[in-house]
Amino acid sequence: MTPSDPVDAEAFRKFEHAGWEAVAHRYHHHFARLTAQTAGPLLEAVGVGDGVRVLDVATGPGYAAAAASLRGADAVGVDFSAAQVALARSQYPTLEFHQGDAEALPFPDESFDAVVSNFGMLHFARPERMLAEAHRVLRRGGRVAFTVWAKPEDAKGFGIVLGAVETHGNMDVPLPPGPPFFRFSDGEECRRVLTGAGFVAPEITQVAQVWTLPAPEALFDAVYEAGVRVRAILRAQAPEALDAIRGAIRDGAKAFERDGVTEIPMPAVLASAAKP
Numbered sequence: 001m002t003p004s005d006p007v008d009a010e011a012f013r014k015f016e017h018a019g020w021e022a023v024a025h026r027y028h029h030h031f032a033r034l035t036a037q038t039a040g041p042l043l044e045a046v047g048v049g050d051g052v053r054v055l056d057v058a059t060g061p062g063y064a065a066a067a068a069s070l071r072g073a074d075a076v077g078v079d080f081s082a083a084q085v086a087l088a089r090s091q092y093p094t095l096e097f098h099q100g101d102a103e104a105l106p107f108p109d110e111s112f113d114a115v116v117s118n119f120g121m122l123h124f125a126r127p128e129r130m131l132a133e134a135h136r137v138l139r140r141g142g143r144v145a146f147t148v149w150a151k152p153e154d155a156k157g158f159g160i161v162l163g164a165v166e167t168h169g170n171m172d173v174p175l176p177p178g179p180p181f182f183r184f185s186d187g188e189e190c191r192r193v194l195t196g197a198g199f200v201a202p203e204i205t206q207v208a209q210v211w212t213l214p215a216p217e218a219l220f221d222a223v224y225e226a227g228v229r230v231r232a233i234l235r236a237q238a239p240e241a242l243d244a245i246r247g248a249i250r251d252g253a254k255a256f257e258r259d260g261v262t263e264i265p266m267p268a269v270l271a272s273a274a275k276p
C-alpha cells in the first residue's frame with residue numbers, strides 16, 4: 001500500500017464498479033460529447049498514428065479507442081465494467097474490447113506502443129498500480145498519457161455542483177473513502193506519480209473543453225444520473241436539501257447560457273511521459 005492508497009481500496013473499487021455498472025448508458029448519453037473532446041490531444045500526446053498498437057484503459061463506451069482506430073492505429077480498449085464493455089462493443093463492433101482491471105491489466109509485458117486513459121485515473125482505487133501496469137505492458141520507448149478534470153475553479157461544471165452541495169447540503173456523506181477526486185488536477189502530482197512509476201520526461205498541459213448542454217437543468221441531470229461519486233453524494237442528500245441543490249445548480253449553469261445554449265468550460269489536465 002502506498003501512502004496515497006485509500007484506507008480500504010477494495011471497498012472503494014467495489015463502489016466504483018457497482019456505480020459504473022449502473023450508469024453506463026446514461027454516462028454515454030450525458031458525457032459522450034464532453035469527454036470525447038480530449039481524445040485527439042490524448043492520442044497526439046502518445047504519437048498515435050498508422051499501425052501504432054494502443055491500449056485505452058478505462059475505455060468506457062470506447063471513445064479514445066475509436067478515435068485511435070480512425071487514425072489508423074491498432075486499438076484495444078479495456079474496462080472493468082461489463083456494462084461499459086458491452087456498450088463499447090455495440091458502438092464499435094469492429095474494435096477489440098476486453099473486460100479487465102486497470103490495476104492488473106490482462107495483457108503480456110511490452111505488448112503496446114502506447115497506453116492512454118481518458119478520465120480513468122480519478123476513478124482508480126490505486127492509480128499508481130495502473131501506471132505500474134501501463135509501464136509493464138509498454139515497449140521501451142512507448143508513451144503513456146492520461147486526462148483528468150482540471151480543478152473546479154476552472155472546470156466550472158464541477159465548481160457549480162460542488163459549490164451547491166457545500167452551500168445547501170452536506171458533503172460529509174458515508175461513501176467508501178477514495179483518492180481525492182482532483183488529486184491529478186495538480187501537475188506536480190502527475191509528474192510525481194509518472195516518474196515514480198519509472199516514466200521519464202513528463203509533460204503536463206491543460207486542454208480546453210466545452211460542455212454544451214440543451215438547457216441549464218441538464219447539468220444537474222448529468223451528475224445526478226451518470227457519475228459515480230458525485231451521484232452518490234447527491235443521492236445521499238435530504239429531499240429539501242436536494243431541491244435547493246438542484247435549483248442552485250440550474251442557476252449556476254444559467255450564467256453560461258447564451259442564445260438558448262448552455263456552454264460550460266470544462267478543461268482537462270493532460271499528462272504524458274515515456275518509458276525509457
Ligand SMILES: C[S@@+](CC[C@H](N)C(=O)[O-])C[C@H]1O[C@@H](n2cnc3c(N)ncnc32)[C@H](O)[C@@H]1O
Pocket residue numbers: 016020031035036057058059060061062063064078079080081084100101102103117118119120123124125
Ligand atoms: C469517467 S469514465 C471514462 C470513460 C471513457 N474513457 C471516456 O473517455 O469517457 C471512467 C471509466 O473507468 C472505468 N474504471 C474505473 N475503475 C476501473 C478499473 N479499476 N479498471 C478498469 N476500468 C475502470 C469505469 O468502468 C468507467 O468506464
